[in-house]
Amino acid sequence: MRKIMMVIRREYLQSVTKKSFWIGTLAFPLVLLLIMGLAVGAHFLNPESERRIAFIDETGQLAANMVAALNASDENKFKDGKPRFVVEAVPLTGTSEETRRSLEQKVLDEEIHGILVARQDLDPNAAFGLYLKSVGDEDTGRALRRALQSAVVQLRLERSQLELDRATLDSFVQPIELKSFEVKAGGEATEKDPGVAQIGMLIFSMILYITLFIYGFATARGIIQEKSSRVMEVLLGSMSHNQLITGKILGIAAVSLTQMIIYAGTAWAARLYIMLKQDPQRFSNVLELVAPGRIIFFLVFFLLGYFLYTSMFAIVGAVSNTEQDAQNLQTPVVMLLMIPYIMSVFFVKHPDSAAAVAASFFPPFTPMVMFMRISVLTPPFWQIALSIVLMLAAIWFMFRMAAKIFRIGSLMHGKRPTIPEILRWARS
Amino acid sequence: MTTAVSLANLTKTFGEHRAVDGLSFDVPAGSIFGLLGRNGAGKTTTIRMIMDILRPDTGTVTILGSADALAVKDRIGYLPEERGLYPKMKLTDMLEFAGSIKGMAVADARRAGAQWLDRLELGAWKDKKVEDLSKGMQQKVQFISAIMNKPDLLILDEPFSGMDPVNQEVFKDLILELNRTGCTIIFSTHVMESAEKLCREIALINHGRAVLHGPIAEIKKKFGTNTVQLEFDGDGSFLDGLPGVEKVHHGGHSAEIRLAQGADHQAILKAAVGRLVIRHFSVVSPTLHSIFIQQVGLEQGGNGNA
Numbered sequence: 001m002r003k004i005m006m007v008i009r010r011e012y013l014q015s016v017t018k019k020s021f022w023i024g025t026l027a028f029p030l031v032l033l034l035i036m037g038l039a040v041g042a043h044f045l046n047p048e049s050e051r052r053i054a055f056i057d058e059t060g061q062l063a064a065n066m067v068a069a070l071n072a073s074d075e076n077k078f079k080d081g082k083p084r085f086v087v088e089a090v091p092l093t094g095t096s097e098e099t100r101r102s103l104e105q106k107v108l109d110e111e112i113h114g115i116l117v118a119r120q121d122l123d124p125n126a127a128f129g130l131y132l133k134s135v136g137d138e139d140t141g142r143a144l145r146r147a148l149q150s151a152v153v154q155l156r157l158e159r160s161q162l163e164l165d166r167a168t169l170d171s172f173v174q175p176i177e178l179k180s181f182e183v184k185a186g187g188e189a190t191e192k193d194p195g196v197a198q199i200g201m202l203i204f205s206m207i208l209y210i211t212l213f214i215y216g217f218a219t220a221r222g223i224i225q226e227k228s229s230r231v232m233e234v235l236l237g238s239m240s241h242n243q244l245i246t247g248k249i250l251g252i253a254a255v256s257l258t259q260m261i262i263y264a265g266t267a268w269a270a271r272l273y274i275m276l277k278q279d280p281q282r283f284s285n286v287l288e289l290v291a292p293g294r295i296i297f298f299l300v301f302f303l304l305g306y307f308l309y310t311s312m313f314a315i316v317g318a319v320s321n322t323e324q325d326a327q328n329l330q331t332p333v334v335m336l337l338m339i340p341y342i343m344s345v346f347f348v349k350h351p352d353s354a355a356a357v358a359a360s361f362f363p364p365f366t367p368m369v370m371f372m373r374i375s376v377l378t379p380p381f382w383q384i385a386l387s388i389v390l391m392l393a394a395i396w397f398m399f400r401m402a403a404k405i406f407r408i409g410s411l412m413h414g415k416r417p418t419i420p421e422i423l424r425w426a427r428s
Numbered sequence: 429m430t431t432a433v434s435l436a437n438l439t440k441t442f443g444e445h446r447a448v449d450g451l452s453f454d455v456p457a458g459s460i461f462g463l464l465g466r467n468g469a470g471k472t473t474t475i476r477m478i479m480d481i482l483r484p485d486t487g488t489v490t491i492l493g494s495a496d497a498l499a500v501k502d503r504i505g506y507l508p509e510e511r512g513l514y515p516k517m518k519l520t521d522m523l524e525f526a527g528s529i530k531g532m533a534v535a536d537a538r539r540a541g542a543q544w545l546d547r548l549e550l551g552a553w554k555d556k557k558v559e560d561l562s563k564g565m566q567q568k569v570q571f572i573s574a575i576m577n578k579p580d581l582l583i584l585d586e587p588f589s590g591m592d593p594v595n596q597e598v599f600k601d602l603i604l605e606l607n608r609t610g611c612t613i614i615f616s617t618h619v620m621e622s623a624e625k626l627c628r629e630i631a632l633i634n635h636g637r638a639v640l641h642g643p644i645a646e647i648k649k650k651f652g653t654n655t656v657q658l659e660f661d662g663d664g665s666f667l668d669g670l671p672g673v674e675k676v677h678h679g680g681h682s683a684e685i686r687l688a689q690g691a692d693h694q695a696i697l698k699a700a701v702g703r704l705v706i707r708h709f710s711v712v713s714p715t716l717h718s719i720f721i722q723q724v725g726l727e728q729g730g731n732g733n734a
Contacts, residue, residue: 006528014517230512234573236481237506237583238529240498411481 003239007247015255025259051113053087054103056096058120063089065151107133200289201375205368209341212305215256216313220326223317232410241407249310264295297374304391305367311398318409325416340365344372351376363394401426432457432581432612438487440473447473449636460607462627463616470636471616475585502531505579509586511570515559526573544572564595584615620717639723648713656685656693659708670699
């Protein structure tokens with residue numbers, strides 16, 4: 001036990017006193033903040049930049065209603081109450097087609113943000129068009145579609161010659177807000193933003209994927225370096241193979257856990273800051289993202305995944321003589337890691353499908369798929385428990401394999417063993 | 429006399445290759461024991477089985493009274509043939525780690541490491557990384573890491589290979605000093621001269637089997653005093669053809685001549701005088717080197733691949 005502790009201590013101190021550890025630890029949240037900052041910052045960098053939309057309105061009756069509909073929603077206003085979109089009807093010069101052509105240069109010059117076209121016939125499939133410099137600008141499309149929908153309904157109602165007063169008309173065309181709630185067994189259904197759940201799942205899956213890979217490969221590299229620097233046999237002169245590999249895996253686990261706790265601590269500090277100093281209502285999305293339950297499940301599945309994948313990477317290290325060997329041999333392990341990452345992106349829309357449930361019980365996939373499912377819905381308790389039990393069994397099995405292969409591979413130099421040879425070692 | 433290490437019928441096979449084949453010998457406690465043999469004779473495999481780094485296919489190892497090497501590893505110092513250190517670690521950290529995995533308290537290991545570095549004139553380097561050291565300095569650090577836990581048994585696999593003469597002397601003195609305090613020393617080598625100088629007992633192994641085993645004095649007695657050491661100026665090639673000569677190991681201006689049973693060494697001297705300028709003539713026991721060559725040669729003759 002003491003020897004294992006000493007190996008853990010060495011691994012830990014060697015890693016956390018390295019500059020690269022801290023650069024890596026700090027770089028990830030910084031990059032993440034940068035990405036989020038860029039996304040959010042688009043609003044903050046140019047706070048008052050309204051979007052001017054030229055409206056070519058053949059009917060001549062839509063523009064006013066549309067502006068009213070746009071202004072009816074707070075989403076389309078800046079904090080100071082000014083409108084986000086300024087829709088200006090432009091007089092036709094020739095056909096609407098010609099008018100649009102004449103305006104296109106202004107879009108390219110960014111004098112106006114876009115051109116909206118509505119033809120006289122109001123054909124739902126063909127009459128409307130939005131011309132933008134970049135069609136990636138989803139916000140503008142969504143906001144204008146909703147406002148235009150209202151304006152068109154209003155115009156149709158007016159044309160239908162139904163006798164309606166203004167208030168009734170307005171109530172007909174008022175767009176609705178549809179909120180998402182998550183139903184929980186034995187609890188109050190809670191409002192959840194599906195966007196937040198998805199983004200959260202993607203961020204956490206990415207952290208899982210990257211850290212499992214980095215620390216797994218670090219384990220393989222550590223073993224290879226001990227082999228190539230010939231320090232391996234010196235170590236084995238002082239302890240057993242099992243003590244050495246156990247200490248190594250636990251030592252790097254402690255390093256990775258340190259990093260995870262720094263991340264979780266940062267997230268919780270941000271959470272605390274928002275709750276105490278900011279309006280929690282406004283930042284409810286961020287609060288939900290770093291909810292304690294989510295962080296705890298993340299740490300649990302991170303650790304389980306860590307031990308399973310590190311055992312696999314330890315096998316890669318034990319049978320490799322150079323990092324080049326390890327790069328080649330790690331491919332199946334990286335595949336096992338990549339498949340659930342991609343899966344969880346697809347399964348997020350169907351977290352309760354038979355395939356998703358089955359995948360969450362397959363230990364190499366469990367950390368990512370089960371965590372994804374927990375992120376977007378609350379799976380039955382027995383499913384979470386079963387997935388953890390299966391993971392523990394898989395870890396036990398994989399660790400024993402790793403220890404056996406390590407016992408033989410640790411002093412092998414020269415020719416790399418073939419797969420059948422490795423399997424024979426594992427059975428020995 | 430008690431026994432520090434006892435091997436009984438040890439066998440180890442790698443694939444088709446039988447590296448160790450029914451090997452048995454005892455290492456008396458307090459002795460300096462040489463495990464001799466050519467490269468590939470099975471020395472390292474034997475040592476790894478003694479250390480429980482490899483498991484024997486059959487046979488048993490008893491080490492410091494225990495059947496389980498793991499239980500007594502803290503009392504053993506081990507310098508493997510392929511020795512290494514963590515290149516990125518500072519010397520003091522490296523030795524602290526090496527001592528602590530041998531059961532020393534961390535603070536004790538650190539202090540002992542620093543003392544040893546001072547004693548071996550590496551004190552100025554103690555905060556440097558291992559990779560910044562010359563090869564000779566690294567050998568010193570490796571040696572310290574093997575002996576800093578004051579072992580009862582020190583196992584050295586080819587300790588002098590690749591070592592400069594100055595370091596060889598330093599380590600030889602250290603080995604003798606440790607032995608005087610009661611530490612049993614096993615070392616393997618294919619260099620017979622160093623074994624002859626240091627060891628009291630040897631086991632000579634070839635093809636994984638013990639060819640000779642016992643105290644050097646007894647082994648030499650068995651081979652008799654039928655060897656002539658000759659130093660001279662001139663061409664000594666005619667020595668091979670003299671009557672009664674069994675084998676000549678030529679050495680430029682010297683020769684070691686093994687005589688047949690009952691041959692007269694004075695006849696050799698008479699034949700040499702006049703043809704060579706004799707500087708030195710003595711009748712001795714054969715050196716370990718020639719015993720080694722004779723035995724291994726016989727072995728190979730017996731196997732038909734000489």
